[in-house]
Amino acid sequence: MLNVHLVPHTHDDVGWLKTVDQYFYGSRNDIQHAGVQYILDSVIPELLRDPIKRFIYVEIAFFARWWREQDAAMKENVKQLVNEGRLEFVLGGWCMNDEASTHYNAMIDQHTLGFSFLQEEFGACARPRVGWQIDPFGHSREQASMFAQFGFDGLFFGRLDYQDKDTRVKQNNMEFVWRGSPKNLGKTSELFTGVLYNHYVPPPGFCFDELCNDEPIMDDERMHDVNIQSRVQDFIKIVKDQAQHFHSNNIMMTMGSDFQYSNAHTWYKNLDKLIKYVNQQQSNGSDINVLYSTPSCYLYNLNHLNQVWNSTKDDFFPYASRENTFWSGYFSSRAALKGYARKSNNFLQVCKQLDVLADLRREGNFALENLRVFKEALGVVQHHDAISGTEKQHVANDYAQRLAVGAERCQLVTNAAFEKLLPKGSDKAPQQVYCPLTNISYCDFTEHQKQFMMTVYNPLGHIITDFVRIPVSGGPYRVVDPKGLNVTAQLVQVTNETKRIPERKKSIATNELVFMVEIPPLGYSTYFIVETNNMDEATSQSSKIVSLPRDQSELPLYIDNDEYLVNLDNINANTLGLSNKRKNISIPLNQAIWWYEAFGGNCSKGEFQASGAYALRTKGERHRLQDDTSVYLTMGELVQEAHMNFGPEATQVIRLYKDMPFVEVEWTVGPINIKDKLGKEYITLYDTQSMTTGDLFYTDANGREILERQRDHRNTWNFNNTEHVAGNYYPVNSRIFIQDKTQNQQLTVLTDRSEGGSSLESGSLELLVHRRLLYDDHFGVGEPLNETGADGQGLIVRGKHLMILDTIKDSPALHRSLALKSYMAPSISFSELTMTPEQAMSKYNTQWSALKKPLPANVHMLTLEQWTDTPKIQPIEIPQILIRFEHIYEKDEDTVLSQSAVVDLTDFTTFKIVTMVELTLGANLPLAELNRLPWAYIPDTKEESLTKEKLLNTAIPRSQSIISLQPMQIRTFIATLDKMH
Structure with missing residues (x-):
């Protein structure tokens, strides 16, 4: 028999067109008719009525909320359904996470959160065994590896490049073994994977949800509109058409779609009839057997056929839905939210660690409850219409608010931890204050204090040396380290470009106080900052400002430290000279901020596809912002900076910190001008002009393994690229690099958030950092990606890249450790200082570690x-x-x-x-x-x-x-x- 596995399911986005709350309760149906609570209210009684029926559920963020509202009797009924395998949890994460913009740490955490809920409430029978990534817009090899390590037996997804799918359908290669880590983890990372034939919707003509317009099955012979014979024949034809593209005598059909089954009776009544009448045809010689099923049941049947399957070790990026339509824009959409999510994950790890290390379990459930709020907020934000940037603006605002609330709850935990760890005796530790806007030189606490303490916690198991930048309004300052020694500091002026950012309008900071800190592994160091009028006491030095262009005899046109030299001789042509002094490697570098004009259109077909929240489509070549870049230098003992102003829409700072083995590039883009009626895609360009790298470049997968990319090429089909830029863009979660193997050179750029990136010419890298668009790309969100800031103008976004020029052999040691340090950065908090530093050191443990020795470097x-x-x-x-x-x-x-x-x-x-x-x-x-x-x-x-x-x-x-x-x-x-x- 040809077994047709019907899988009743609903796909419930954890926020998209409506917020999470609006989706759950069914409010704002003027936006989208959807109410998740009613889906579960409707499905469960149908399952309880008939032991033959099945249903799968995915998004635990919704299910957990529904579960908490149920009475004891309902909970017992649901547990029975789970134990019988008739209500099956697949995937099991807090959400169905995006795979392009997510970091592996957050991906593991959000699944662990969902798994732990299922384990706690239902036990072993609820353990998910199947990955179900039916809606994300492209698929990561690292995700497949994780699913295998979760213990999943297989994965099913819905979206892949239309050319890839056409090829797979013709070759009957819709199911295969995905080798998630062939080089490193081997079989432990291998996962059976299937591409769903009908995306994740029912086959054409057979959607029986109350929101669908397909004909129900009418089988009363006394009626004039009986259609049972035609419906059965139509379904049998669909079954045979699908079956010819699969290897086994089992095929799976998804019976459901977005937010369906709010009236489950309409679905199940028609499916009952479909199963009955199709199976009756067996008496006439039909070999088709239709049954209610689940993905794990389908997998079990496939596995017992003992077939040998094809395999792949590629990922599935970028995803294209038709010609000219590559969904690579969302790799960079809502850059501010992407950065906020990365920093929030960083802080959550800090909070969880301090909870354990300070033994806050003795305080009851205080810490666990506060951490739960933050975990759930961050879990929701991993959703494929959240961190992806493909949601409506009011939904993006809701995600950000959830992170902010979670961070505030997390601060209660860290404060409680420091109250236990800081005091030497019975003295109470001062309250810790956090400043989340130091990236725009704003901290209300430090700007209004004459003296204060700063505690820096290191969540890594290695000793960390790093530079901090504290917004201040006075000076000079004396900085004292945990041992009472004076620390050299540098005052760097807050730039006019920073002062114009509307979100810092309340700031009175005129400088940033810069100095180096050293933090023990899995521990903290406390520093003391005291404003003083006594120049003999002060350890801070002012920076020297040098404007360019100017008489070259005044000062050489470069910045440098022990590791790097950045030559600025030809800066007005956007060309730098970049030298790794220790390795004696030098290259010319066209490094600047450029932009593409975004393509506008009505999206009626591929050639009219507009660039939007999902899709990236550029019009023409990239544009320089202006020919004459204004530049000035900030020179000092600890940091040297080249400030570059490309006009009113973009600036950047190239920094060299003392003894640091990288070049920091801080970019600031916005407000993007749309008065010219042009949507714009802003990139940072790193064009070496000397390295010969061919058509190969390398990107990371969710922050872990490195994948080789080849321009205008796909390994599994003959790729016809209709978009030179968008078709060659890939997710960059933490790093991208190019290699010149002849000269033994590698240029690596590390990011502080997920961005789209590529190498569009030999020797060149680019990263898409900010977008402002005027057209919707017609994939459902219904509004253009047009973010605004506090002043109603276009949003200003600021981020950082770390640039490394090194030999190919030595590069991994640097980019691995720097990427780790970036996503698990030290956490800084401030507190009042009402005594001298020396007195404070007698009362507080100013340096502490939870480790006797650092963890191994790897x-x-x-x-x-x-x-x-x-x-x-x-x-x-x-x-x-x-x-x-x-x-x-x-x-x-x-x-x-x-x-x-x-x-x-x-x-x-x-x-x-x-x-x-x-x-x-x-x-x-x-x-x-x-x-x-x-x-x-x-x-x-x-x-x-x-x-x-x-x-x-x-x-x-x-x-x-x-x-x-x-x-x-x-x-x-x-x-x-x-x-x-």
Whole structure:
């Protein structure tokens, strides 16, 4: 028989056209008719009425909210449905996350949040076994690797490039084994993957939702409009058409779509009839058998056929839905929200760590409840219409507000932690104050204090040296380190370009106080800043401002430190000279901010496709902002800066900090002028003019592994590129680089948020940093991407790139460690200082670490948090933590750092581990109990063989305090602590 698996489902966006709350309650139906609570209210009784029916549910952010409103009787009924496998949770994350703009840390966290809810409320039967990424706009190989490490048996998705899908349909290659980490993790990262034939909607003509217009099945012979015979024949034809493109005698059909099943009875009544009458045709020789099913049931049937499948190790970016229509614009849409999400994830990790290290569990559920608010907010923002930037403006505002509320709740946790960690005796620690707008030189607290304390917490397991920039209104200052030693500081003027940013209109800061801090691993350092009139006491020095152009005899036209020299001789032609002094490498560099005109159109067909929140489409060549760039230098002992003004819409600062092995490029774009009726796509350009890199370049996948990209090429089909720019843009989550193998040179650019990027010519890189558009691209959002700021003008966005010029061999060690330091940056807080620094040092622990020694340089502690969401196997008073360690290098990247690593858990000073259980990556199953479905596949290159890949040794060494890690491996543990420690 040809088994047709009907999968009743609903796709419930966690915010898009309406906010999360509006979608759940069904408000603002003038925007979109959708109410998630009514879907679940309607589906559950239908399932309870008939043991044959099935339903899958995905978005735990909605389900958890619905669940919390149910009475005990309903909860028991739902548990029964889950235990019977008739209500199946697939994917299981807090949301269906985007795959292009998300960072792996946040992706793992949001799935862990959903998994823990399911585990807590339903136990083992609710554990998701299938990835269900049916709506994201392109798919990441790293996501596939994560799903395999979660213990999933397979993945299904809906969107892939139209040329790719056409090829796969013709070649009957819609299902395959996706090798998520072929170089590093092998079989542990392999995942059976299927492309849904009908996207994720019902087959044409067979949508039975009350919002659909398809004909119901009318089967009463006494009626004149009986259509059962034609409907059955139409369905059988659809089944046969689909089946010819798949290898097995099983096919799957998605019966549902966006926010459907608010009246589940209409769906199930018609599906019952469809199943009945199609299956009756078996008595006439039909081989078609239709049944209610789920994705895991479908997978189980495929697996037992013992077939050998094709394989791939590519990702699925960028996604194109037709000619001229590449969905690569959302890689950069809403750049401010993307940056805010990255910083919020950073702060959440800090809060979770401090909760454990300060042992706040003794304070009850105070910390857990506050952290829950932030976790859920950040989980929602990972949604594929959130961090992607493809939502309506009022929804984007709601996401940002949720992050802000979550951060405030998180600050309560960090304050409670520092109240325990800072005091030496009974003295109460001062309240910590956070300044989230220091990126625009604004901190109300430091601007109005004559003296204050600054506590810098380091969430990394390595010693960190970094430079801080504190907005101040006075001076000079004395800066004192945790040991009472004076610290050299530099006062850098707040620029006129910064002062014009409307969100800082209340600021009175005239300078930023810059100095270096050193922070122990997984610990903090406290510094003291005191304004003084005594120049002999002051440790701060003013910067010297030098304008350009000017008489070259006054001062050389360059900035430099021990690592780099940036020559500005030819700056008016936007050309720099970039030199790595230690490696004796020099290149000319056309580095500036440029823009593309965005294509406008009515989107009626591909040639009229407009650039919008989803799609990127440029018109003509890129444009220079102006020919004469005004430049001035800020010179000092700690930082040297070249300030470049490209006109009223864009500025940048190139910085060299003392002893730092990178060049910082801070870009500021906006307000983008649209009075000329042109939408604009702003890029930063890094054109070496000397490196020969051909058509190859490299980007990261969600912050982890590096993928090779080839311009105007796809590995799996003959690619016809209709858009030179958009068709070659890829997600850049943390870095992009080019290599000149003849000269042994690599130019790497690291980002502080996800952006779209490419190499459109040999020796060149570009990153799309800000967008303001006048047309909607007609993919549902219904409004152009036209963000405005506090003054009603176009939004001003500021971000940073770190540029590294090095040899190919030595580059990975730098870009790996700098990317880690960027996304897990030190957390800075301030507090009042009502005494001298010397007196404060006698009352407070000014430097502290939770580690006896740093972690190995190739190891990162990815997760440290309280863990009470597991089933109540043990009394809650027995403390448990969730802890993850990862190897941050790939194989063969570095002769030393790519070797295996060992972590000794006895190096922690604040807790003692009694027992430890290793879990799958999502922390919802002991690794020893994992038994995934095996899949045989044909390697996608002749040089590889099936026997080559071996499972990683994930066993815990005999001593539970020692953990070994292989390249790119993440290991997850639940550790039970000594409750008396």
